[in-house]
Structure formats: C-alpha cells, structure tokens
Amino acid sequence: MHRRPLAPCRVLGIAGREFLLDSGSGNFVQGGKTCFVLGEENSNSDPDSSFTDVRVNDGEWNDPRQPQLITEDLDSPAIRFVKSGDNPPWCIERAQVFVHTGNGDRHHLDNLRLDKKNENRRIWLHDLHGERLFLCQV
Template sequence: MAAINKIEAYLYTANVESAGTDGWVYLGIAGREFSLDSSNNDFQQGQTFTYVLGEGANVLEPDYNDPRKPQLDTDDLDRYPAYIRFEPEGKYPAWCLERVIVTVNPGSQTPHRFDNPRLVGSADNQRIWLDQKYGKVLYLKRYDG
C-alpha cells in the first residue's frame, strides 16, 4: 500500500495515413479517469508523448487531473480496470494507437507498469484503430517486475 503521487502515460500515435485525431483521450486507473491533454498538438500521426499526472504534471488542468486529489493508492490498481478511452471528435475522428505504456510512481522502489501486449511491435495487426464505429476502449494489463 502506497500513495500514488505520479503517473506517466506514454502514447504513440501510429505513423500511418489518417492516424492522428483531434479527439479526446482518457486514462482510467485506480478507480479514476484522467484527461490526457497537453498544450501540444496532441495525437498527430507519428507523434509520441509522455503525459505526466501528479508530481511534475505536464497536462492541461493539472489540479483536476491529479492522482493526489483525492489521494489514490496502489492497492486500488488491482481493484479497478486500467484502460485508455477515446472520444472521437472533428472531421476525421478516428485515431490509430500503436503503443501505450503507463507507469505509476515511476522512479520509486516499486513502480507499477501497465501495457497492452497486443501492441508490442509495429506490424499492421499490432496497432488499434479507435472510433465510434470501431470501439473506444483499450484495456491495459499490469506488468510489474
């Protein structure tokens, strides 16, 4: 049992035609959902970015996207599913996600990592298109150790 003070979410938008989006991306973890948005032009084709929540935050609205408000605990990591949720928006709403890695309390003695093993690699069948017509949630699996 430990307080969650920082969460890093690494996302890689695939470098394939029309992969980018202006839609909204959310991270669900430890019983809470967070908006992954920064002042950058997020989720463009071929772009990688690590979103930081909590200590050293780089997301918009950091006070409202903070795992310390209310304080989340690592005990809750196994009580609730971890996922990426996408809400399409704009003229070309679909998004092609190639990689996601979420780390809770990075740099600590016991960081907790979440990933989706189906997205390891760069083949066509190792990325996922998210959209209103295809599905909007990708669940993540815990990988500690």
C-alpha cells in the first residue's frame, strides 16, 4: 500500500537508493537527536547512545539489505526535502549519517560546513531554493 505523505518528506539518498525517513510521528524535533532505523529487524547497536531510535515506516521497502547496499557506492549521499502541500521550508543545522556494515565497519558521512565551529551553520531546504543537502565521508 502506498501512502501519500501529509507533511514534507525527508529522504536519504545513499549508495544508489533513496529511503523515506518517515515514522509517521513528527520525528523531527528542534535540537533533537534522532537515529532512523532502516529495515525490519535493524536496531541501534549502541545502547548508551544519546539518540532516540525511530523505526521508519514500511521497513520491508526501506531496508538497505534488500538488495544489499555496497559501501563502495557511498559517494555523494544526500538528504532531500520533498514538499507536500503548503508546508514551510525545512531548516537543517546538522545532519550526519553513520553506516554500520555487517562486518563491523562504520562509515561517517557529514557536511562539515554545518559544523558548530562555523558561523551561519544552517541551510534551508525548499522546492524554491534547493532541496538537497549533500554529505561526504569524513
């Protein structure tokens, strides 16, 4: 069953695929730390994390193991805003992606221009002035 989002969507494009970061619970909170869990059986492997785990909807369709992503394809990942209705732009102050592989490797993806050390460290995403924030491996 395909649902049409009622709020702006946040999409993670990584390793040749896109994943809808939607739990249906208004999961983006100012200053919040959210860990989006992709896949039906995945979970945050760090129980001491300060992040709130949020399982995305439609786990069987938002599963990086179906088909299995290849870490060599992690180039140019992006977070994308998709407008729906009359919703306002989305302000991002920081977005990081951590990829945990089955063999224990961890990849960190970030946009260092949004680091706290830099001034004006935020970006507005909207269909009128840019919908994507690109990340790189650090």
